Amino acid sequence: MSGSAQVRAWQPGLDGVVEVLHAYFPSHAYPSHTHDAWTILLVDEGVVRYDLDHREHGLTRAxxxxxxxxxxxxxxxxxxxxxxxxxxxxxxxxxxxxxIGAAVDQPELLDPVLRRRIEQLHGVLADGREPLEAESRLTLIEQRLRQHLRRQVVRPAAHRDAGVAGRLREVLDAHLPGGITLDEASKLVHADPAYLVRAFSREYGIPPHRYLTGRRVDLARRQLLAGRPAAEVATLAGFYDQSHLTRHFRRMLGVTPSRFARS
Incomplete structure (x- = not known):
């Protein structure tokens, strides 16, 4: 493998799947971020290392x-x-x-049948002409994932103020894309602003502002794949302008919004 980053992303029109992404990154490192979706990841070449909820994991092709x-x-x-x-x-x-707790405990699954089914679904979605087959394959994949997760022993949650952090997350989600000031959020959650930041950072591993930026980038991805121009998407996703969107988008995904849209 060599060369520049390669990205292909699209919305497949399959209920339950919000995005498909095929990518090659020769050097990009993702900063800590969240998604509002379940992420099913296959590595086809190379080895990936990542931290999830403050614990390091590795992922190989198997x-x-x-x-x-x-x-x-x-x-x-x-x-x-x-x-x-x-x-x-x-x-x-x-x-x-x-x-979710079971997935945090054991995010890597060594299951050749599951991997083969996911590969088959990618092939069907790339072709785009067999919706019933895509639905059937997704159903079997979800069933097998649930079986894995239900076998996991969910660890007790650490002692954190999850209630305050959870309420702040709900407030941030409810104020997308425009955003909200910390003082305004503290009045809605009924907690001191500094305490809010600490509680959220302890619970989710990132500060509130970075969570909000990640949600805006996710929103921008969906709008770009829907065919909207990057300048319009920047406003729709809550960024100041296109350059502001580009800076955060490239940091998160390793490519510019325009290149992502062309994929």
């Missing part, structure tokens, strides 16, 4: 990685030649919030 929604993670190549990956982003209710 494994499937399942990253739960709203849990911070990053990502980087172990090898100098970079990595190639395929990703499915599923709507958050497809697997259920009750299984």
């Amino acid at each position: 494994q499937v990685s399942l990253l739960p929604p709203n849990v911070p993670h990053d990502g980087r190549s172990v090898r100098p030649e970079g990595f190639r990956k395929r990703v499915l982003y599923l709507e958050p209710d497809r697997l259920g919030a009750d299984l």
